[in-house]
Amino acid sequence: MSIHPPQGRRLLAVMRQEVRLMLTERGLWVVGALFLLLVAYALGNGLLQTAKRDRAQAAVAQADRDTRTAQRTLLEAIFAGTAQPTPFENPADPSRMASGYGGQHVLLPTAPLGPVALGQSDLFPSQYKVTNQSRVVFMNPSDIENPWHLLSGHFDLAFVIVYLLPLLIFALSYNLLSAERENGTLRLLLSQPLRLRTLLAGKLTVRAAVLLGPAVLLPVAVLWIARYAGLTAGDAGSTTLWWALLVGAYALFWFALVVAVNAFGASSATNAMVLVIAWVLLVLVAPVLLNLAVTQASPAPSRTELATRQRVVTAEAMKRYQDLLGTEYQHVGQGAILVPRDGKIEIAGRSLANYRIQREVDEAIRPALARFDAQQAQQQALLGRFGAVSPAAVAYEGMTALAGNGARRHARFDAQTVAHHDAWKGFFFPRIDARDALVPADFDRMPTFAWHEEPADLVRGQAALAVLQLLVPSLLLFGLAAWRLRRFSVA
Amino acid sequence: MLMHWIARREFTERLRDGRLYWAGGLVAVLLFTALAVGWAHQRGAHAEQVAAQAMDYRDWLHQDKRHPHDAAHQGMHAFKPEPPLSMVDAGINPYIGSTVWLQAHRQSEVKFNAAQDATGLQRFGNLSVGWILQVLGPLLVIVLGFNAFAGEREQGILRQTLSLGVAPLRLLAGKALALSALLAVLLVPAALVAAVAVAVGAEPGGRIDALLRLGAWSLGYAVYLGIFVFLVLGVSALSATSRMAITVLLALWIGQAVMAPRVLSELSRTWFPSPTRLEFNKALGAELKAVSNQVWQQNFGTTERWGRDVPLSKWGIALRLDDQASYPVYDRHYGRLWDTWEQQQKVQEWSGLLLPLLAVRSFSMGMAGTDFSHHRRFTTAAELHRRNIQDLMSKDLVAHADPLGDRHFSYQATADLWATVPPFDYHPPGAGWALRHQARSFLVLCVGLLLAAAFAAFATLRQRAL
Numbered sequence: 001m002s003i004h005p006p007q008g009r010r011l012l013a014v015m016r017q018e019v020r021l022m023l024t025e026r027g028l029w030v031v032g033a034l035f036l037l038l039v040a041y042a043l044g045n046g047l048l049q050t051a052k053r054d055r056a057q058a059a060v061a062q063a064d065r066d067t068r069t070a071q072r073t074l075l076e077a078i079f080a081g082t083a084q085p086t087p088f089e090n091p092a093d094p095s096r097m098a099s100g101y102g103g104q105h106v107l108l109p110t111a112p113l114g115p116v117a118l119g120q121s122d123l124f125p126s127q128y129k130v131t132n133q134s135r136v137v138f139m140n141p142s143d144i145e146n147p148w149h150l151l152s153g154h155f156d157l158a159f160v161i162v163y164l165l166p167l168l169i170f171a172l173s174y175n176l177l178s179a180e181r182e183n184g185t186l187r188l189l190l191s192q193p194l195r196l197r198t199l200l201a202g203k204l205t206v207r208a209a210v211l212l213g214p215a216v217l218l219p220v221a222v223l224w225i226a227r228y229a230g231l232t233a234g235d236a237g238s239t240t241l242w243w244a245l246l247v248g249a250y251a252l253f254w255f256a257l258v259v260a261v262n263a264f265g266a267s268s269a270t271n272a273m274v275l276v277i278a279w280v281l282l283v284l285v286a287p288v289l290l291n292l293a294v295t296q297a298s299p300a301p302s303r304t305e306l307a308t309r310q311r312v313v314t315a316e317a318m319k320r321y322q323d324l325l326g327t328e329y330q331h332v333g334q335g336a337i338l339v340p341r342d343g344k345i346e347i348a349g350r351s352l353a354n355y356r357i358q359r360e361v362d363e364a365i366r367p368a369l370a371r372f373d374a375q376q377a378q379q380q381a382l383l384g385r386f387g388a389v390s391p392a393a394v395a396y397e398g399m400t401a402l403a404g405n406g407a408r409r410h411a412r413f414d415a416q417t418v419a420h421h422d423a424w425k426g427f428f429f430p431r432i433d434a435r436d437a438l439v440p441a442d443f444d445r446m447p448t449f450a451w452h453e454e455p456a457d458l459v460r461g462q463a464a465l466a467v468l469q470l471l472v473p474s475l476l477l478f479g480l481a482a483w484r485l486r487r488f489s490v491a
Numbered sequence: 492m493l494m495h496w497i498a499r500r501e502f503t504e505r506l507r508d509g510r511l512y513w514a515g516g517l518v519a520v521l522l523f524t525a526l527a528v529g530w531a532h533q534r535g536a537h538a539e540q541v542a543a544q545a546m547d548y549r550d551w552l553h554q555d556k557r558h559p560h561d562a563a564h565q566g567m568h569a570f571k572p573e574p575p576l577s578m579v580d581a582g583i584n585p586y587i588g589s590t591v592w593l594q595a596h597r598q599s600e601v602k603f604n605a606a607q608d609a610t611g612l613q614r615f616g617n618l619s620v621g622w623i624l625q626v627l628g629p630l631l632v633i634v635l636g637f638n639a640f641a642g643e644r645e646q647g648i649l650r651q652t653l654s655l656g657v658a659p660l661r662l663l664a665g666k667a668l669a670l671s672a673l674l675a676v677l678l679v680p681a682a683l684v685a686a687v688a689v690a691v692g693a694e695p696g697g698r699i700d701a702l703l704r705l706g707a708w709s710l711g712y713a714v715y716l717g718i719f720v721f722l723v724l725g726v727s728a729l730s731a732t733s734r735m736a737i738t739v740l741l742a743l744w745i746g747q748a749v750m751a752p753r754v755l756s757e758l759s760r761t762w763f764p765s766p767t768r769l770e771f772n773k774a775l776g777a778e779l780k781a782v783s784n785q786v787w788q789q790n791f792g793t794t795e796r797w798g799r800d801v802p803l804s805k806w807g808i809a810l811r812l813d814d815q816a817s818y819p820v821y822d823r824h825y826g827r828l829w830d831t832w833e834q835q836q837k838v839q840e841w842s843g844l845l846l847p848l849l850a851v852r853s854f855s856m857g858m859a860g861t862d863f864s865h866h867r868r869f870t871t872a873a874e875l876h877r878r879n880i881q882d883l884m885s886k887d888l889v890a891h892a893d894p895l896g897d898r899h900f901s902y903q904a905t906a907d908l909w910a911t912v913p914p915f916d917y918h919p920p921g922a923g924w925a926l927r928h929q930a931r932s933f934l935v936l937c938v939g940l941l942l943a944a945a946f947a948a949f950a951t952l953r954q955r956a957l
Contacts, residue, residue, distance in 0.1 A: 045757055056767040063769060088796060120611055123586075127768075140607075144768050146832040147583035148839070148863065152756035153614045163749055269734055276741060284626065285521070287615035292528060300608035304539045307568050307590045308546060315550065315565050318557075325561050372608060379610050397611055407611045 007198040014194070014202025022172075022206065031171050032210055038164060039214045042157040043222055046115030049154060053126065056143075057107045060127060064104045071102065072443050078339060079440070085338045087348060092340045092437045095132075095351040097446075098428035103131035103138075106420055106449040108413040111404025112236035113243055115226075116219055117158035119400030123150055124410040130421050130449070132355060132428060134362035136310055136369060139417065157219055158399040161247055162392050163283060165215060166254040170275045172207045173258045175268035176200070177488075182268060196485055204255055212251055216244045235456035242463035243402045249470035250395040256477035263484035286390035290383070298378045301371045313364040317357040324353035340437030347435055355432055359425075373414070380407050388469040398466030402459065409454055416452060423447035493657065497665025502672055505635055514634045515677045518627055522681045525618045529578030530688050536573040537692070540589065544570045548914040556903040558892070559884040560810065566594035566880065569873035569915045571601070574860035575693035575701040576708065579685055580621030582861025585609070591870065593877035593915075595884075596814065598821040601870060620685065621855045624678075624712050625848050626748045631677075632719040633740045636670045638733040639724055640954070645732060653954055663724060663951040670720045682709055703922040708858040714936045715851040718943040725947035728954060751846040752839075759838035763831050775824045779817055786816045803899040807888030814881045821874070829867055836863060843935040844942075850935040857929035860919050864928045868920060876915045883911055 022028040075091040077083035090096050108126040122145050128138055153159070177200070180186035189199060220240060257278060261271050318325065337346050387393045400406040424447050431438070505511050547567050554562060571589040588601040616622050643649035652662065686705055693701035723740060730736035766774070784794040790812055793800040801809055836853065843850020856862035892902035926933070 056769060059767070060769050063773075086796065120614070123607065144765055144771055144828065146760070146765060146835055146863075147586040147866075148832070148836055149756045149760060150586040151583055152752040155750070155753040155757050159753060164745075167745060269737075272734070272737070280627070280630065284615070287612050288618045288622075289524075291610055291612035291615060292524075292618045294610055294612070296528075302539060303588075303608070304536075304543045304570060304590065307570075307592075308543050311547065311565070311568060311592075312550070315554075318561060318565055319555060322557055322561065325558065376608065383610050383612065393612055393615070396614070400611055 007195055010194050010198050011202050011205075014199055015206050018203050018206040022210070027171065028210065031168050032214070035164075035168050035211060036214050036218070038160045039157065039218055042155055042160040043115065043219055045154065046118060046156045047222075047226055049118055049121075049156075050110050050115045053121065054110055057109070057127065060105050061107060068104070068443065071097070072440055075438065075443075076440050087338060090338055092345055092439075093338070093347060093351070094345075094428050094431040094436060094438055095347050095355045097438060098132035098355065098424070098432065099351075100129070100131050100133075103129050104449070105129050106413075106417050107451070108410070109451055111239075111409070111453075113223070113239055113403040114405060115223065115403075116156065116243065117396075117399040117403035117405055118154040118156045119158070119403060119405030120407065120410060121405040122154070124407075124413075126413070128417050130417065130424055132425060133358050134310075134365055135418060135421055136306070136361070136365045137358075139414065158396055158403070161215055161250065161399070162396045165211065165251060166279050166283065168211055169207070169251065169254045169258060170272065170279070172210065173203070173255070173262075174272045174275055175262075176203055176258060177262040178266065178268040178271055181265075196488065197482070200259060200485075204259070208251060208255060212248060215251070216247050220244065235459070238456065239402055239459060239463075242460060242467070243399065245467050246395060246398045246402065246463060246470070249467045249474065250391060253391045253470050253474045253477070256474040256481070260477040260481040260484070263481040263488060265484075265488060282390050283392040287393040287396070290386065290390055290393055293386070294379050294382045298375055298382060300375050301368070306365075306368055306372075309368055310361065310365055313361050314357065317360040318353075320360075321353035321356050324349045324356070343437055343439075344435050345437035347432065352432070355429075359429070362425075373411070376407070376411065380411075384465075388473070391470055391473065394466050394469045398463060401462055401466075404454075408462070412454060413451070416449070420447060420449045494661050494665045494668065497657075497662060498668035498672065501639070501666055501669030505669070505673055510634055511673055511676075514631055515673070518623065518631050519677055519681065521618070521623050521627070522620055522678075523684070525620045525623055526578065526681065526685055526688060529581070529619055530692065532581075533573055533575065533578040533692055536577075536589075537575075540570040540572055543568070544915065551912065552906065552909050554906070554909050556905055558900060558902060559887045559904045559908060560595065562904070562909065563595040563881055563884040566592060566877070567915065568592055569869075569876060569917070571866070571869050572917060572919060574865070574919055575689050575697065576704055576859035577861050578688060578692060579619065579705075579708065580855045580859040580861055581617060581619050582621075582856030582859055583863060583866065584861045585613075585617060587866055591873045593873060593880060595881060596817075598825065598874050598877070601866070620681070621852075621859070624715070625852055625855070628712070628716050629719040629744055629748060629848075632670065632674065632716060632723050633737070633744060635673055636666070636720065636723040637727055637737040637740050639666045639670070640728040640951075641730045641733040641736040642727075649954065659951040659954050660948060662954075663728075663947055666724055667720050667947070670724070671717070674716055674720075678712075700921050704858050704860065704925060707922060707926055708855060711851055711854040711858065711933060711936060714933075714940050715847055718847050718936070718939045721940070721943035721947035725943070725950040728947070728950035747846045747848050751842070751848060752852070755839045755842050755846070755849055756835075759835040762838060763834040765828065765831055765835075771824070771828065775820070778820050778824070782816045782820050783813055786812050802896075804893050804896045806899050807885055807890075807893040811882070811885035811889060814878075814885060818878060829863075832863060837931070840932045840935060843932060844939060847936060847939045850932045850939065854929045854932040854936060857925050857932065858922070860925060862928075865919060865925070869917060872917050873915070880912050883908070 071091040074083055074085070074089070078085055078092060085092060088096070089101060091102070096102060105127050114121075122143065125140070125143060127143070131138060175182075177186065180189065190196060223240075258271075258275065261274050261278075266274070339345075383393070383397065387397060397406060401408055427445070427447050430436075547570075551562075551567050554565075569591045571591075573584075573589070577584060591601050592599045616626070638645075640649060643652070653659065682705075686702065689701050689705050690698055722743070726739050726743075727733075727736045730739060787794050787796075787801075787809070791801050791805070791809070795801075839849045840853050843853070853862065857864065887904055887908050888899075888902070891904070892899045895902055
């Protein structure tokens with residue numbers, strides 16, 4: 001200890017010197033500028049896509065409201081005797097209102113951090129039009145998107161961080177120690193009262209600051225300005241903090257790898273090669289293999305079978321209600337039959353049959369759909385367990401989860417949609433069975449969808465787990481580096 | 492002779508330094524894994540779809556007596572056949588579904604895509620032979636060849652060789668030959684295994700076509716990897732050191748393999764925006780209504796649906812008029828949407844001049860039969876089949892139900908009518924059709940190869956003995 005005086009001031013000195021050195025080097029400027037550019041583009045793109053989605057959702061919600069208002073006005077006019085309903089547009093008829101004519105959308109709102117990781121938002125639907133139809137009919141991808149784009153994925157901040165940040169870390173630090181040694185400066189440095197680990201810490205801190213500044217501070221600042229209301233509400237602050245921690249932990253993993261590789265004392269060229277191979281394996285190959293392993297271990301039930309089952313069940317139900325289907329259009333020439341009388345309404349045979357068919361299909365297909373949900377939950381659980389084999393997978397999943405575009409929040413949206421569907425059926429089915437006509441006041445009682453956000457504890461817990469899954473391998477790598485550095489030869 | 496000698500020397504050297512075993516071994520293991528997974532998937536999906544399609548039609552034929560319009564409402568499913576080459580490149584198939592419900596009144600979209608059942612990790616890519624060749628193939632070329640010139644320059648061998656009077660272009664040709672041979676050692680066995688798997692996976696009638704497609708597909712990748720062979724040699728020749736060469740090459744690789752697909756995808760979407768679902772449905776709905784109103788007005792003097800002016804005895808005719816009026820409207824709207832998608836894809840294919848991955852990706856799925864043009868053709872065939880069912884049902888209604896007057900709905904057709912609907916027997920287009928549709932991406936790849944070769948020649952010619 002006597003030869004190593006307190007290292008605090010040395011560390012500052014190293015950092016000052018590193019900053020000075022790096023500022024004179026072209027590399028830092030190139031890497032820094034490139035990274036800033038990428039972050040800015042990714043962030044801008046994220047904001048643009050999110051704004052587009054928000055606008056599209058707002059338009060859907062407005063269209064729903066307009067439809068409802070028009071239906072209510074029509075219903076009031078029917079009761080006032082100033083308007084006549086038509087068979088397909090009759091707001092007094094619960095079987096019509098329960099179907100596509102009265103159906104309304106459920107929407108999954110963008111989370112405050114939405115723009116940083118678009119994740120699966122283009123693949124998993126963020127809107128469904130809920131009607132009395134079976135959920136197998138309406139719960140399908142509903143947005144229009146070119147499949148080629150779905151295949152490519154978005155250029156968002158999560159992509160820049162997961163794929164490109166490690167490469168920029170390499171660019172700045174692949175020769176952290178090897179260059180000093182190759183230039184002969186390491187021996188000189190360590191002849192000073194300076195520990196090797198102090199030198200490393202100083203070098204790493206400066207590089208981390210250069211990269212994490214744009215990776216964390218810039219997005220937070222931009223989001224703060226662009227989505228101020230969202231970010232200051234509720235738990236968004238802590239979500240942002242966890243996101244920053246996750247990015248930090250991910251960067252730490254790659255820095256740890258750089259240090260570990262440098263500690264083995266190979267040449268700069270070898271270091272670079274080893275690091276790039278590690279990146280290819282951990283970022284490109286491992287997640288793909290992991291995805292493959294998970295889908296092989298827990299394969300999805302067959303959609304082809306589901307389609308066949310749906311058809312068989314529908315055909316059987318149609319056969320059962322064949323007579324009802326045939327009694328359509330008895331109203332032709334007698335429009336008065338469509339008008340409610342004493343709180344009751346005549347429901348056309350075909351409409352009634354369709355209601356019963358859908359009801360039966362929904363019941364019959366429910367177990368099949370439950371199998372899909374269970375399988376997806378199982379896949380996700382497997383990912384949680386084995387995801388740690390790829391830090392890239394952990395970081396990506398963690399970031400999309402915090403951004404509210406991950407599988408878990410979508411599964412929650414689906415579950416809430418199913419619950420809302422049940423409420424919808426619960427409201428309309430008894431009225432259809434009893435032939436109760438809808439009155440304007442019923443419009444206030446119709447089930448409306450209100451999204452219940454994920455509990456903050458769950459989000460934080462999952463994020464903490466992801467951070468841990470990144471910290472543990474980082475510490476192991478640092479441990480390995482420390483062990484190797486003991487016998488590090490400066491010559 | 493000299494060229495072969497150079498090539499042989501290069502080849503042996505790469506074998507000695509172990510790079511081929513490590514990098515090549517990894518790629519080979521991945522290739523065979525991908526092929527095994529692709530084979531299992533293709534076999535399973537194909538058998539399932541054939542069985543489902545047959546069952547669907549059998550159920551259609553065995554319907555009881557019923558009103559034809561009910562039969563039309565129940566409709567049938569069209570299952571997109573899984574092409575034999577999907578085992579090497581699944582293309583857009585996981586993202587677009589494989590089942591269309593052919594039902595009354597409306598053109599359905601293809602449903603049930605595999606992506607909706609996958610994990611969030613699928614955004615990292617799906618393991619397929621195509622993906623490995625597109626993304627890891629160029630990296631393999633880089634690893635094998637980055638120091639082909641630069642390394643020799645560092646060691647002083649390059650100067651010696653040139654001073655012996657070896658023509659630079661001959662040197663380039665020898666090195667290119669060696670690199671290609673190294674790649675061939677790795678890839679040709681995989682290609683042969685793939686050929687056997689594809690031949691076994693294809694229906695007996697489609698075997699030749701599948702093999703032709705595989706041949707063209709392989710040619711596309713040969714051109715693609717050829718581009719990188721010349722690019723790597725050119726950069727290596729221009730770089731002062733191996734380190735410089737590998738840095739530049741890795742940067743190029745990351746740009747084209749990792750970043751370009753996403754950037755170009757975003758840009759093409761900005762230039763040719765797709766409508767939102769609401770916009771699309773609104774526009775479609777509005778035109779359907781307008782056209783339908785016009786038809787009703789012309790034929791029945793009213794736009795009111797199923798009111799006093801259109802008695803049940805005209806129900807079949809009205810249905811037929813309504814349906815037939817809707818066909819061109821669907822054609823226009825879906826046509827416009829799909830044209831937009833094709834425009835977006837065109838942007839990406841042309842950018843293949845600078846970023847060959849985008850061109851080869853398109854070419855690869857095109858030849859595998861898993862691209863959008865194949866999908867569009869299937870969807871169009873399915874829609875025509877739907878229209879055929881609708882028209883046949885309406886025709887029967889006009890002939891048999893309408894004359895019953897008020898008792899229109901008590902009419903029930905028999906199995907004879909169901910049998911007039913042929914089975915949905917879709918045959919994917921042949922290799923020639925696919926090649927014509929991918930002419931642009933293939934051209935782009937060939938031009939890319941010429942440019943890369945010219946670049947490598949230029950870079951090599953700058954080498955001086957002194």
